[in-house]
Amino acid sequence: MRQLHFDFSGSVVLITGAANGIGKQLAERFAAGGAHLVLADRSEAVEAVARALGDTHLAAVLDVSEEDAVEAMVTQAIERFGHIDVLVNNAGIGPLAPAESMEAALWDATQAVNLRGVFLCCRAVGRRMRERGYGRIVNLASQAASVGLEGHLAYCASKSGVLGLTRTLALEWGPHGVTANAVSPTVVDTELGRYGWAGEKGERMKALIPTRRFATPDEIADSILFLAARESAMINGADLRVDGGYTAC
DSSP states (O other): OOOOOOOOTTOEEEEESOSSHHHHHHHHHHHHTTOEEEEEESSTHHHHHHHHHOTTOEEEEOOTTOHHHHHHHHHHHHHHHSOOOEEEEOOOOOOOBOGGGOOHHHHHHHHIIIIIHHHHHHHHHHHHHHHHTOEEEEEEOOGGGTSOOTTBHHHHHHHHHHHHHHHHHHHHHGGGTEEEEEEEESOBSSHHHHHHSOHHHHHHHHHHSTTSSOBOHHHHHHHHHHHHSGGGTTOOSOEEEESTTGGGO
């Protein structure tokens, strides 16, 4: 039986990348905690996720790297719910290529979703949180933000940027009641994780993780719920590594 529970009754939570994987798991967990949800994804499947969780939730199909689309989504959410208490920047991509042959287009696409998208969502939501004097921002970084991973040049760079962004927001917005933290998972057993770490490559990676396994979406969701809760008010600018000890080696 799961023991971890935080009360999000009446809270409004915006989650990007909510159509599957960690994002979908988060949507289910926040909804179970009583939150109203704004679920964003470039896949139309996010609409079905929102409907399955109840009539009170809002779905938005968009690319988080598009400034106008992000602003429109946040405006719609404020018009619908009046405020946003929690922002979880979960949307991300992880295309792989050797550094010497990586195309600029792949680099740009990765930075656009993984870093620019986080910036745009933080800026749009953070303005409202500052005005209200309360907010929780949780950005999905990665163990790849702290170590190099072969074939992950663009991904590692983008996630390192997320940590820098998060720490700066913590410094600037902490005095206004808004905390900003990051969660840095190891490989997670999701569609994206299996894409990058299938077969023998994945088994070799597991052997390097002290716990000898990948993380589950539930375990990442637990960490995000903790940082998003009112009880975590004094945690600000942190990078919570949920990596089984990989970066401790």
